Amino acid sequence: MSKQKQSKLLNKKDFIAYFLVAGTGAVVQLVSGSILRNQFDLTYGASVSYGYIISFFVGFTLTKMFAFDARNSNQTRREMIKFMMVAAGSWGVTWFFAVASLSFVNDLLGAHTLVLPILHKSINPNELGCQIVGMGFSFVFNYIMHKTFTFRSTGFYNRLKAFIR
Numbered sequence: 001m002s003k004q005k006q007s008k009l010l011n012k013k014d015f016i017a018y019f020l021v022a023g024t025g026a027v028v029q030l031v032s033g034s035i036l037r038n039q040f041d042l043t044y045g046a047s048v049s050y051g052y053i054i055s056f057f058v059g060f061t062l063t064k065m066f067a068f069d070a071r072n073s074n075q076t077r078r079e080m081i082k083f084m085m086v087a088a089g090s091w092g093v094t095w096f097f098a099v100a101s102l103s104f105v106n107d108l109l110g111a112h113t114l115v116l117p118i119l120h121k122s123i124n125p126n127e128l129g130c131q132i133v134g135m136g137f138s139f140v141f142n143y144i145m146h147k148t149f150t151f152r153s154t155g156f157y158n159r160l161k162a163f164i165r
Helices: 003-009 010-041 044-067 075-110 125-150 156-164
Strands: 114-116 121-123
Touching: 003 010, 003 044, 010 044, 075 125, 114 125, 121 125
Parallel strands: none
Antiparallel strands: 114 121
């Protein structure tokens, strides 16, 4: 990869902004998934999925506004469609690595539960750690795809519109 292409992909300002935006989305995903899991007795995989869906809306808004300087692009519909396509792939990455790594860790170390002393709430550190692993892989996938596809004019949206009509 040439230095010019690499510097465009790994633009320090975009990367830091995206990291902060993704961090906000990760917190929303963790908190909402945890609440849903506890309140509705969902499986681990379902709570990861629902948490991801909830964080999707926060992610699009913050990514458009702050991460890739697309605030005034006048391409919101186009970017939303492309964002949803990337998000579908990203959900798969998040879910797969979270669930697969949990299975691996539980087989290797066994399932564990800790009780937080101040809150008197039990947590499963394996689940938390594995969800963070899934979100880490998703972060890399999302950054590359949003930087090179979602918030960039690629001609894909116009070809998709022509195909649908």
